[in-house]
Amino acid sequence: MFLQSRYFFSRLATSTIHSRCFASTLVVAEQIDGGKLAPVTLNALTAASQLKQDIDCVIFGADKTAETTTQLQKFNNSNIKKIFVAENVAFKGLLSEAVTPVLLDLQKKNNYTHILGGSSTFTKSILPRLAALLDVQPISDITKVVDKDQFIRFVYAGNAVLKLKSNDTVKIITVRGTAFEATKEGGGSGQANVEKLDSSVKNDLSEFVERQIQQSERPELPSARIIFSGGRALKSKENFKLLYDLADLFPGQATVGASRAAVDAGYCTNDLQIGQTGKIVAPDLYVAIGISGAIQHIAGMKDSKVIVAINKDGDAPIFAIADYGLVGDLFKVIPELNEKLKKK
Numbered sequence: 001m002f003l004q005s006r007y008f009f010s011r012l013a014t015s016t017i018h019s020r021c022f023a024s025t026l027v028v029a030e031q032i033d034g035g036k037l038a039p040v041t042l043n044a045l046t047a048a049s050q051l052k053q054d055i056d057c058v059i060f061g062a063d064k065t066a067e068t069t070t071q072l073q074k075f076n077n078s079n080i081k082k083i084f085v086a087e088n089v090a091f092k093g094l095l096s097e098a099v100t101p102v103l104l105d106l107q108k109k110n111n112y113t114h115i116l117g118g119s120s121t122f123t124k125s126i127l128p129r130l131a132a133l134l135d136v137q138p139i140s141d142i143t144k145v146v147d148k149d150q151f152i153r154f155v156y157a158g159n160a161v162l163k164l165k166s167n168d169t170v171k172i173i174t175v176r177g178t179a180f181e182a183t184k185e186g187g188g189s190g191q192a193n194v195e196k197l198d199s200s201v202k203n204d205l206s207e208f209v210e211r212q213i214q215q216s217e218r219p220e221l222p223s224a225r226i227i228f229s230g231g232r233a234l235k236s237k238e239n240f241k242l243l244y245d246l247a248d249l250f251p252g253q254a255t256v257g258a259s260r261a262a263v264d265a266g267y268c269t270n271d272l273q274i275g276q277t278g279k280i281v282a283p284d285l286y287v288a289i290g291i292s293g294a295i296q297h298i299a300g301m302k303d304s305k306v307i308v309a310i311n312k313d314g315d316a317p318i319f320a321i322a323d324y325g326l327v328g329d330l331f332k333v334i335p336e337l338n339e340k341l342k343k344k
Contacts, residue, residue, distance in 0.1 A: 286306070
């Protein structure tokens with residue numbers, strides 16, 4: 001009888017250990033202004049599903065988290081088991097100093113093997129901080145999941161592809177949104193359990209003051225289907241109106257981008273910058289106007305489905321990656337293009 005009892009407790013201990021080591025994934029779902037789910041979260045869910053593990057999600061917000069949670073539940077086909085909700089006025093602005101301690105506590109309680117988020121300003125501020133507290137190496141901007149330990153990402157401004165293997169017990173990962181399809185709605189009958197987190201926050205390190213947002217009827221760069229992007233060859237801020245006129249011919253679909261050279265020259269604001277140090281985009285159509293094609297810029301737009309280059313220099317590097325190229329003076333080509341499109 002004594003031996004049977006020991007065997008029982010041995011089996012029980014083994015079962016408990018197995019439960020604690022069960023592989024699972026946590027996706028940091030990003031809430032943007034107005035209580036909406038950030039589109040890049042849907043790309044991160046696709047990447048997380050390729051790990052073939054149970055998925056939990058966590059949402060941080062000062063308010064309106066119920067709206068974001070309802071949106072997220074529509075994507076229950078991504079194998080989402082639980083949605084954690086952390087709502088606190090201290091999360092206004094989603095400061096890393098406020099968010100990270102709660103995320104760290106969640107990791108310690110649930111022992112996730114993978115923590116993912118779509119590559120954005122928000123995740124780039126909290127996930128490296130979390131990785132430092134866990135003493136693991138963060139893995140940024142992955143473009144492919146090979147298996148649970150191996151991932152693909154670009155290095156050297158996109159000129160080389162790196163396949164890396166991580167031996168860390170916890171993988172902290174940001175996902176390049178343009179490299180993964182957004183997960184689709186389906187099976188989202190609200191089956192995922194929703195659990196409120198005890199999100200008492202003490203943050204005396206930073207304070208959110210304000211966020212200045214430029215209102216526009218044009219779509220955001222990462223979500224635009226068509227991008228007209230200008231470079232230094234446009235010569236002035238006033239000449240950028242040529243691009244805005246083109247974008248306005250495709251309401252709700254097109255917007256304007258820029259190279260770093262154009263931003264540095266003061267022709268447009270830095271929120272339009274596309275490239276290694278700007279935004280990563282992959283629209284259906286990318287029209288590079290007066291852009292030579294520096295590798296830093298190409299790193300931010302080379303995944304576009306169709307690339308059109310307009311430049312008076314026939315030897316410009318941009319033509320090497322363009323699907324269609326036109327050698328000509330943009331100040332003659334663009335007005336003519338504008339007139340022809342108006343007639344369509």
